Amino acid sequence: MKVLTIALLLLSLTGSHCFAQNEDTTQSQRAVTNAPGFVYPRIDNQLRGIFRFKAPEAKKIQLDLGKKYDMVMGADSFWTITTAPLAPGFHYYFLWIDGVRVADPASVSYFGTGRWTSGIEVPTGEDFFTAKQVPHGEVRGVYYYSNTMKETRRCFVYTPPGYDADPKKRYPVLYLQHGMAEDETGWSTQGYMNFILDNLIAEGKAKPMIVVMESGNIEEAFRPKPGEDVNEARSRFGASFTPMLLNDLIPMVDKNFRTLTDRNNRAMAGLSWGGFQTFQITLNNLDKFAYIGGFSGAGMFNVQTELKTAYNGAFSDPAAFNKKVKVLFLGIGTEEGQRMKALSEGLKTAGINNVYYESKGTAHEWHTWRRCLHQFAPLLFK
Amino acid sequence: MKVLTIALLLLSLTGSHCFAQNEDTTQSQRAVTNAPGFVYPRIDNQLRGIFRFKAPEAKKIQLDLGKKYDMVMGADSFWTITTAPLAPGFHYYFLWIDGVRVADPASVSYFGTGRWTSGIEVPTGEDFFTAKQVPHGEVRGVYYYSNTMKETRRCFVYTPPGYDADPKKRYPVLYLQHGMAEDETGWSTQGYMNFILDNLIAEGKAKPMIVVMESGNIEEAFRPKPGEDVNEARSRFGASFTPMLLNDLIPMVDKNFRTLTDRNNRAMAGLSWGGFQTFQITLNNLDKFAYIGGFSGAGMFNVQTELKTAYNGAFSDPAAFNKKVKVLFLGIGTEEGQRMKALSEGLKTAGINNVYYESKGTAHEWHTWRRCLHQFAPLLFK
Numbered sequence: 001m002k003v004l005t006i007a008l009l010l011l012s013l014t015g016s017h018c019f020a021q022n023e024d025t026t027q028s029q030r031a032v033t034n035a036p037g038f039v040y041p042r043i044d045n046q047l048r049g050i051f052r053f054k055a056p057e058a059k060k061i062q063l064d065l066g067k068k069y070d071m072v073m074g075a076d077s078f079w080t081i082t083t084a085p086l087a088p089g090f091h092y093y094f095l096w097i098d099g100v101r102v103a104d105p106a107s108v109s110y111f112g113t114g115r116w117t118s119g120i121e122v123p124t125g126e127d128f129f130t131a132k133q134v135p136h137g138e139v140r141g142v143y144y145y146s147n148t149m150k151e152t153r154r155c156f157v158y159t160p161p162g163y164d165a166d167p168k169k170r171y172p173v174l175y176l177q178h179g180m181a182e183d184e185t186g187w188s189t190q191g192y193m194n195f196i197l198d199n200l201i202a203e204g205k206a207k208p209m210i211v212v213m214e215s216g217n218i219e220e221a222f223r224p225k226p227g228e229d230v231n232e233a234r235s236r237f238g239a240s241f242t243p244m245l246l247n248d249l250i251p252m253v254d255k256n257f258r259t260l261t262d263r264n265n266r267a268m269a270g271l272s273w274g275g276f277q278t279f280q281i282t283l284n285n286l287d288k289f290a291y292i293g294g295f296s297g298a299g300m301f302n303v304q305t306e307l308k309t310a311y312n313g314a315f316s317d318p319a320a321f322n323k324k325v326k327v328l329f330l331g332i333g334t335e336e337g338q339r340m341k342a343l344s345e346g347l348k349t350a351g352i353n354n355v356y357y358e359s360k361g362t363a364h365e366w367h368t369w370r371r372c373l374h375q376f377a378p379l380l381f382k
Numbered sequence: 383m384k385v386l387t388i389a390l391l392l393l394s395l396t397g398s399h400c401f402a403q404n405e406d407t408t409q410s411q412r413a414v415t416n417a418p419g420f421v422y423p424r425i426d427n428q429l430r431g432i433f434r435f436k437a438p439e440a441k442k443i444q445l446d447l448g449k450k451y452d453m454v455m456g457a458d459s460f461w462t463i464t465t466a467p468l469a470p471g472f473h474y475y476f477l478w479i480d481g482v483r484v485a486d487p488a489s490v491s492y493f494g495t496g497r498w499t500s501g502i503e504v505p506t507g508e509d510f511f512t513a514k515q516v517p518h519g520e521v522r523g524v525y526y527y528s529n530t531m532k533e534t535r536r537c538f539v540y541t542p543p544g545y546d547a548d549p550k551k552r553y554p555v556l557y558l559q560h561g562m563a564e565d566e567t568g569w570s571t572q573g574y575m576n577f578i579l580d581n582l583i584a585e586g587k588a589k590p591m592i593v594v595m596e597s598g599n600i601e602e603a604f605r606p607k608p609g610e611d612v613n614e615a616r617s618r619f620g621a622s623f624t625p626m627l628l629n630d631l632i633p634m635v636d637k638n639f640r641t642l643t644d645r646n647n648r649a650m651a652g653l654s655w656g657g658f659q660t661f662q663i664t665l666n667n668l669d670k671f672a673y674i675g676g677f678s679g680a681g682m683f684n685v686q687t688e689l690k691t692a693y694n695g696a697f698s699d700p701a702a703f704n705k706k707v708k709v710l711f712l713g714i715g716t717e718e719g720q721r722m723k724a725l726s727e728g729l730k731t732a733g734i735n736n737v738y739y740e741s742k743g744t745a746h747e748w749h750t751w752r753r754c755l756h757q758f759a760p761l762l763f764k
Contacts, residue, residue, distance in 0.1 A: 139522070139523035
């Protein structure tokens with residue numbers, strides 16, 4: 001069958017990122033976070049990132065992985081850099097091309113750092129977050145009207161494997177928040193929360209549960225209005241998410257999904273800024289939540305001096321708190337410092353039960369939070 | 383409550399795209415496709431795009447909207463350009479910064495042109511594809527194992543409003559394909575297919591239906607293997623999607639969703655390359671599909687000379703074809719040329735019923751396809 005009268009409109013598929021014709025996979029592998037067809041960036045056996053692309057007209061290119069690397073142009077106009085060994089897990093990065101910060105066209109783009117940016121997955125040797133041949137839950141884009149925000153919003157709702165098969169069964173719910181400058185896509189895209197839950201459920205280690213992810217307006221929190229202080233912007237944000245969650249989101253979820261609606265079947269957790277949100281919302285509303293998780297972020301107060309007054313006195317009666325809160329989970333990466341450990345120990349000293357978890361060798365990045373979820377989910381709704 | 387022992391890890395929120403402090407909204411508006419907080423690009427009253435950002439070190443910046451525009455740097459180091467009036471609808475674009483093709487950090491990133499790229503929505507004055515206060519369907523990320531591809535894949539499944547409320551009701555299914563170098567995210571992200579369906583269903587103009595969107599490996603089709611011709615790559619691709627759709631995807635959907643499984647309740651449509659796929663798959667499998675839609679792409683054959691032989695003779699008996707195929711829909715934008723009209727007229731001359739639709743003033747872009755879906759969906763399953 002020949003192509004005749006109908007001319008295909010061919011897309012421009014050329015660009016400055018060229019494809020290697022011969023790919024040496026013995027010393028290094030494509031990053032799994034690469035856009036389709038891109039053979040760079042690669043990860044070598046020492047977990048170093050290797051970046052390479054053609055840009056004959058650029059004068060200066062930097063790779064920014066938190067640490068900045070000056071890329072070097074060869075005689076063939078290819079710019080290259082091999083990084084120091086990278087921590088296992090997921091790292092945001094971007095390029096500076098003659099002073100302009102851009103996403104790397106060779107990478108999938110993720111919403112993080114307040115914009116679409118690049119990510120590189122450094123192999124961890126773990127498979128708890130990968131797609132296995134087990135029953136899979138769904139990640140549903142759910143659209144609802146928020147009366148608080150006066151707009152139609154999208155959240156994501158994970159429904160566990162078999163949700164549709166038994167229309168009578170009801171499930172507990174975890175509200176799960178991403179970090180600052182991320183959005184509702186983070187946990188299912190960078191975090192693989194669905195595969196983590198699928199695998200735990202298949203192994204019988206976690207109870208089947210519904211998980212709800214909302215942007216919570218975090219993306220607006222770091223964009224002060226003209227003349228506004230960044231802390232003002234954050235408090236403005238904080239002021240809108242609590243009523244949105246309590247008055248719009250939870251009622252919508254309880255109406256449209258087969259949930260168990262009592263506090264013993266409702267958890268909330270979040271990473272980084274989402275952990276602060278979680279503390280703020282749950283500790284001020286303990287009639288609604290019985291499980292609390294802070295991943296690399298939790299508790300904006302001094303555990304030594306403010307424990308009795310923080311969160312309207314939520315911690316003031318340890319025995320009552322311990323009876324009410326089934327699990328208080330505090331997790332952090334070992335490369336993030338001692339702040340969460342100090343909080344955990346301060347709470348324990350005061351008689352407040354909590355579970356402390358350290359993710360070995362990881363920093364303030366998604367692999368820490370994947371591991372936190374993997375530790376936290378089995379503790380829920382037991 | 384003071385921030386004390388717990389230091390917030392602040393993300394780097396600086397970049398080369400600066401924010402205007404005073405936003406003049408009388409002459410122009412932010413594009414709705416902007417990333418959060420970005421006040422440029424803007425659209426003015428004449429539908430011209432206005433782009434502006436700071437890049438003191440760059441030597442040459444071009445805006446590429448299909449047509450390339452040279453941006454101009456002012457004394458303040460801001461680069462600016464005002465385009466010619468743009469066609470209403472959604473346009474992919476990108477930037478060339480000193481010769482490097484990149485996505486604009488000021489835009490949401492979309493998967494199109496084989497990578498994550500930028501898009502700008504030019505107001506159309508229409509609201510059929512916008513979020514209204516009507517019952518909303520869900521767009522579910524569904525994970526399944528494809529035996530054909532030997533991998534776990536994601537597709538999106540739109541379930542209509544009320545799907546979960548009546549666990550006995552069954553629905554017809556539309557398989558809906560995006561174009562070349564796009565993926566399964568296209569129809570719900572660039573295309574707003576869910577709002578189009580929600581609105582049509584709320585108005586009583588379309589029957590509630592399930593819609594399934596799969597990448598169909600299109601992203602691999604335009605990346606030839608080393609030494610392989612692009613047409614070889616395409617045929618290689620075509621060879622994998624048909625069995626994947628027929629043997630893996632449709633059985634999975636019919637197993638996991640409450641579908642009506644006879645051919646009179648199954649439709650397939652696609653845009654551009656997805657239209658070619660649709661013809662290829664449906665016309666060779668008319669025992670499985672009764673509704674066919676090609677949006678700006680359909681039928682790789684010469685309607686004058688190959689009508690009797692194309693698709694194994696599917697058109698060779700017009701009366702039988704007309705009885706079998708309830709709707710054959712051919713849609714295109716008026717700015718795309720006459721090829722679809724010629725196909726429609728050639729088919730009509732030969733006695734093959736078809737519905738021809740022209741989207742006024744639009745080209746080979748998403749607004750054409752949104753309008754096509756808006757025209758096509760009401761014809762289905764009646």
